Amino acid sequence: MREGTAQLIRREDYAAPAFWIRTVDLTFDLDPAKTLVINxxxxxxxxEQPGAPLRLDGEDINLLRVLVDGEPVSFRTEGSQLVLENLPQQPFHLEIRTTCAPEKNTQLSGLYTSSGGFFTQCEALGFRRITYFLDRPDVMATYKVTLKADKLKYPVLLSNGNLVEEGVLEGGKHFAVWVDPHPKPCYLFALVAADLVRREQRIRTRAGKDHLLQIYVRAGDLDKTEHAMNSLIASIAWDEAKFGLSLDLERFMIVAVSDFNMGAMENKGLNIFNTKFVLANPATATDVDFGNVESVVAHEYFHNWTGNRVTCRDWFQLSLKEGLTVFRDQQFSQDMAGSRSARAVKRIEDVRTLRQLQFPEDAGPMAHPVRPDSYVAIDNFYTATVYEKGSEVVRMMHTLVGDEGFRKGMALYFERHDGQAVTCDDFAQAIADANPGSELANRLEPFKRWYAQAGTPRVTARGSYDADNHIYTLSLSQRSAPTPGQPDKAPYVIPVAMGLVGRDGRQINLQLEGHLNSLGHDTVLVLSEPEQTFTFVHVPVEPVPSLLRGFSAPVVLEAEHSDDALFTLLSHDHDPFNRWEAGQQLALNRILAAVRGDGYIELDARYLHAMREVLRHPELDAAFKELVLTLPSEAYVAEQLDVVDPQRIHTVRESLKRQLAHALHEDWIWAWEQFHDNGAYSPDARSAGHRALANLALAMLVLDGSLRQNPIWPGKALQRFKDATNMTDRLGALQALVNAHAELAGPALERFHAQFKGEALVIDKWFTLQATAPEHDGKVFARARALMQHPDFTLRTPNRARSLLMALCQSNPAAFHRTDAAGYVFWADRVIEIDGINPQLAARLARALDHWRRLAEPYRTAAREAISRVAARPELSDDVREIVTRALQD
Known part of the structure; x- marks a missing residue:
């Protein structure tokens, strides 16, 4: 079938290939203008498919010759495929010679150049831009790779696996030969040839084997690699201790490159990273950056087993590796955080990401199951649904079988499937089979609906208390809205972790009717029908239900809690997630009331008192306080509304923020004085929490000072900006000025740029800071548009383009959604412009208008016109066309 001009790929059409490729011997003679590839x-x-032709994928490469068992053969091309017929019906040798032009590869897919070096990105379909091949993940082969290049220009030559030979060639060239003994799909192939420096360290694992770890960066960045190396060492140790999974190569390498479409890539033994997720020192990286480096390094290393040793049968199974590995990196980061409170903060941050990115995706035109049924461009399905929601599906399995049960399931998974390309069903079956009698094993088929159905289920909870008989009855029901191609949904299996909290703060023992034993203060109810009722006995007082503790399932909970109930949970719930959730819900209720009403909001004394209590609470961690006191984002508020007026939401939220700043003025001063001085920088969770709360306090004080026309706190922020000894505090002070005090912000921004003009990742922050500032009278939009002409701005480097364009169009609704439609015109122009350079990047930007149908007028009509203008261009890439076509479909 075809959708528009592009082929629609369906999961149900999967068939094994007519041929298998067992070994690959690649030779590269590297030249920026014309690289020779001998395959x-x-x-x-x-x-099972005798006599079928061999169809090899190729794109933007020049074919020189084809040999079968050393002899030339006839061939033909069909579209982008090389077709060979009448081939031997026993194993044979196939040689293909091609050339490509890496310096012209602006798509950054396949083999390309960046900063004078050669790099590759082959996931998902980049290997076909290097040589003709069966470019699909179920074709697994062992690789030998020989790299030849100018020794002076490219002294470092790297590929997958183990280095077996290197030497000097004539004409100033040198070579290196790499062998990867583990069969892998071609998307995991990688090479690097560049002038780089390295940090290296030798380790001995629990298995008693020695390994060499190396991180390669450009000269001048070596001082920013210590944290990445420490994170890699910790990841290796954690995976071996947690799951018994050891490093399986002599060496493990990470290479950082500035031009990269993704965050990082788990190529076997040679991970190629966006510099953003490798480079970090206190002077140039924030606490958030340090945390991201740790989690992304872990994520890519964990892929060595969950993705490389066991890979995907086809790209519909992408979450098999990504959802599982996100869950693993989240677990790792929680363990690295240490304390129970720090672990809870990490969980809250992950849920906030899920709600801000994945829940909207589930409610829009690009809604798709964790395991999609069809696609036009697979690059469009590297989504929050596949990654973050996929992780939540794995987390629910973990909840249903327990920690030890999950470890047993992982062991069985590798015992069955090591070295294979398999499916999401194979993983779920292994976890269930390792835990017979578990809730997962008993409900496996309905549980797998999480892989098959799109959309976010909504769980409604209603409780009633019989005071005479001390019985509490909890009724839970579930429903799911239609999504594209799925009008009707079957019930999900939903684990609901819960407890009961007395209004006096006591945690109530749980005992279900008909059961002899108490469950303690926590249990997990399993909702698997459209509606179920659970009856608790021996409940001494009317309780407040604490539901979905730890966010035990990716659902929207409709608990109909009164303010009284929410204040009880905020003050007394032992579950940190639900304590935070109660605070967020209290703020959200007030914002929504104003947005749906006349737009006026005046915070009540009880809410302000509760926020003051949180801020000054002697036992709560600073990081947790910062999360509670940070208001729900404008995007999250918009998700709660059927008709969205971005300007109205912005006005109401800003009003609430100003009132919080003013009413808690003395409390913010207390928080600043208590937490702003942390001594020598450390990225540990406690120190980072102190900085986060201090920077929130400073931002509130600058905002209040600016409104009162009191220069004291803006002046203190400026001094903090100048004197800060780390990027977290420097950027926090600068953001406080940019968001609230334009007079001081201008000179501070100039000073910041001058100080860090040689640090690309810091200049990215400089662009983003200006593009995401609160909009006032169109000034932020005008500034962002003007920054397109800045000498440091370029559309060819994904990080830089994202730092301005994604920040404006996806992270600043009030600046982007304008009544004069200028934001939409700007968006359309940029999508079209970038599509001619880098379709993957253009498609990411195109998704900024996924939810145009829910916009109020005049935004809705103007947005549709902008999308239609993009869709009308005949030369669009498949990536962008799929996005805009689905957005316009009724």
Missing amino acids: KMTVEPNA
């Missing part, structure tokens, strides 16, 4: 393969016919 020698051992090919084996699939006995």
Whole structure:
């Protein structure tokens, strides 16, 4: 089938290939303008498809010759495929010679150049831009790679696996030969040839084997690699201790490159990273950056087993590796955080990301199951649904079988499937089979609806208390709205972790009717029908239900809690997540009331008192306080509304923030004085929490000072900006000025740029800070548009383009959604412009208008016109066309 001009790929059409490629011997003679690639393969016919032609994928490469068992053969091309017929029906040798032009590859897919070096990105379909191949993940082969290049220009030559030979060639060239003994799909192939420096360290694992770890960066960045190395060492140790999974190569390498479409790539033994997720020192990176480096390094290393040793049968199974590995990196980061409170903060941050990115995706035109049924461009499905929601599906399995049960399931998964390309069903089956009699094993088929159905289920909870008999009855029901192609949904299996809290703060023992034993203060109810009722006995007082503790399922909970109940949970719930959730819900209720009403909001004394209590609470961690006192984002508020007026939401939220700043003025001063001085920088969770709360307090004080025309706190923020000894505090002070005090912000921004003009990742922050400032009278939009002409801005570097364009169009609703439609015109122009350079990047930007149908007028009509203008261009890439076509479909 075809959708527009592009082929629609369906999961149900999967068929094994007509041939298998068992070994690959690649030789690269690297030249920016014309790289020669000699590809020698051992090919084996699939006995189940005798006589079928061999169809090899290729794109933007020049074919020189084709040999079968050393002899030239005839061939033909069909579209982008090379077709060979009448091939031997036993294993044979196939040699293909091609050339490509890496310096012209602005898509950054395949082999390309960046900052004078060669790099690759082959996931998902980049290998076909290097050589003709069966470019699909179920074709797994062992690789030998020979790299030849100018020794002076490219002294470092790297590929997957183990280095087996290197030496000097004539004409100033040198070579290196790498062998990867583990069969892998071609999307995990990688090479690097560049002038780089390295940090390295030797380790001995629990298995008693020695390994060499190396991180390669450009000269001048070596001092920013210590944290990444420490994170890698910690990841290796954690995976071996947690799951018994050891490093399986002599060495493990990370290479940082500034031009990269993704965050990082888990190529076997040679991970290629966006510099953003490798480079970090206190002077240039924030606490958030340090945390991201740790989690992304862990994520890519964990792929060595969950993605590399066991990979995907087809790209519909992408969450098999990504959802599982996100869950693993989240677990790792929680363990690295240490304390129970720090672990809770990490969980809250992950849920906030899920709600801000994935829940809107589930409610929009690009809604798709964790395991999609079809796609036009697979690059469009590297989504929050596949990654973050996929992680939540794995987390629910973990909840249903327990920590030890999950470890047993992982062990069985690798015992069954090591070295194979498999499906999401295979993983779920392994976890269930390792835990017979578990809730997962008993409900496996309905549980797998999480993989098959799109959309976010809504769980409604209603409780009633019988005071005479001390019985509490909890009724839970679930429903799911239609999504594209799925009008009706079957019930999900939803684990609901819960407890009961007395209004006096006591945690109530749980005992279900008909059961002899108490469950303690926590239990997990399993909602698997459209509606179920659970009856608790021996409940001494009327309780407040604390539901979905730890966010035990990716659902929207409709608990109909009164303010009294929410204040009880905020003050007394032992579950940190639900304590935070209660605070967020209290703020959200007030914002929504104003947005749906006349736009006026005046915070009540009880809410302000509760926020003051949180801020000054002697036992709560600073990081947790900062999360509670940070208001729900404008995007999250918009998700609660059927008709969205971005300007109205912005006005109401800003009003609430100003009132919080003013009413808690003395409390913010207390918080600033208590937490702003942390001594020598450390990225540990406690120190980072102190900085986060101090910077929030400073921002509130600057905001209040600016409104009162009191220069004291803006002046203190400026001094803090100048004197800060780390980027977290410097950027926090600068953000406080940019968001609230334009007079001082201008000179501070100039000073910041001058100080860090040689640090690309810091200048990215400089662009983003200006693009995401609160909008006032169109000034932020005008500034962002003007920054397009800045000498440091370029559309060809994804990080830089994202730092301005994504920040404006996806993270600043009030600046982007304008009544004069200028934001939409700007968006359309940029999508079209970038599509000619880098379709993957353009498609990401195109999704800024996924939810145009829910906008109020005049935004809705103007947005549709902008999308239609993009869709009308005949030369659009498949990536962008799929996004805008789905957005316009009724």
